[in-house]
Amino acid sequence: MNQKQLLVINPGSTSTKIAIYQEEKVLYEETLRHTAEELAAFATIFEQFDFRRKMIEAAIEKAGLRLEDLDAVVGRGGLLKPITSGTYRVNDAMLKDLKVGVLGQHASNLGGVLAYEIAEPMGKPSFIVDPVVVDEMEPLARYTGLPGVERRSIFHALNQKAIARLAAKQLNHPYEAVNLVVVHLGGGITIGAHTEGRVVDVTNGLDGEGPMTPERSGALPAREVMKLALTTDTEELKKQISGRGGLVAHLDTNDVREVIKRIDEGDQKAEETLQAMAYQVAKSVGAMATVLEGKVDGIVITGGIAYNDRFVSWIENRTKFIAPIFVFPGEDECKALADGALRVLHHMEEAKSYE
Secondary structure, eight states: OOOOEEEEEEEOSSEEEEEEEETTEEEEEEEEEOOHHHHTTOSSSGGGHHHHHHHHHHHHHHTTOOGGGOSEEEEEOOSOSOBOSSEEEOOHHHHHHHHHTTTOOOTTHHHHHHHHHHHGGGTOOEEEESOTTBOOOOHHHHOOSSTTOOOOOOSOHHHHHHHHHHHHHHTTSOGGGOEEEEEEESSSEEEEEEETTEEEEEOOTTTTOSSOOSSBOOSOOHHHHHHHHHHSOHHHHHHHHBTSSTHHHHHSOOOHHHHHHHHHTTOHHHHHHHHHHHHHHHHHHHHHHHHTTTOOSEEEEEEGGGGOHHHHHHHHHHHTTTSOEEEEEBOOHHHHHHHHHHHHHTTSSOOEEOO
16 A cells, blocks of 8 residues: 655644644654744734744754655645535635635634645645534524524534544444544533434534533523623623633633642632533533434543543543443544545545535
8 A cells, every 4th residue: 555645734823733644653743833922913814824834844844854755735624614524625615715714714724725835836635624614413403492593513523523433443333333422622612413424413612502611601591691791892701701711710710630639629619610510511411312312322522621530530420321431532633634634545535525
């Protein structure tokens, strides 16, 4: 088998993670940090393109590697129009939507653009894999009690899909043949119902659904939010819901490790607040189990907070009656991106076209 070599680009708000894979082997990886002062020079996300591209190319050259040896470049997908899961070849329609921010501006929008601009001059393909806008929800899942207000699918699609495949492998079945409830525990928390290789329902962690998180409020009583809206500046309320909600609002920290430290020092408020977050996660797991009609092959817990055994145990105690629990701490988005591109390069699946 011809050994494929890939450059993976994962832009975040203050860093750009890059890696070069030869098949599944990591030849090189680095996190390029961007200071607030450096980024302040750019009025928009897209204006950072040349700055980040030059840093990537300089880092690869310094590592003694050559772009010419690559078979493809794959970037993290951004806020595109809703699409089904899979690996997409970067095309003109995608570049246009990433640049204008069709669903908003985010650093991940640069992933596909950087991949294309590095690969295209060399005549190599560029891809994105499972962006946050993957939408496979069933019609019933989209309903709310107000016509014109529809639930949206925005979640940690890349990591949820990659970890679901690992869990399916442990169950000795293809991903497309298992029913899983997948829990991503990070600064944002999303819980998805996976069946037949699709995420048919999922909590939208961006719009205020599901459990509270280290930084987000989660679902709130609508009437109480209306009262807040009458006395609170709109932008300030947005920050309270996403960015300064959850643990930050209650405990003035978004670090679960810090909260655990406080608990060990006897802080009862810290313990009750963190247990409340686990309680809300468990409720969402139960809700997704009903979406799958109780036919759940496994509950899969992943993300950075999954390293915390105590927090995970609180979820397990409330949900283990549903199905076996699999814990995969952390997330490896670069590997998930590489795996998606490799499936296409080795003709295990077809690259999809964004329209």
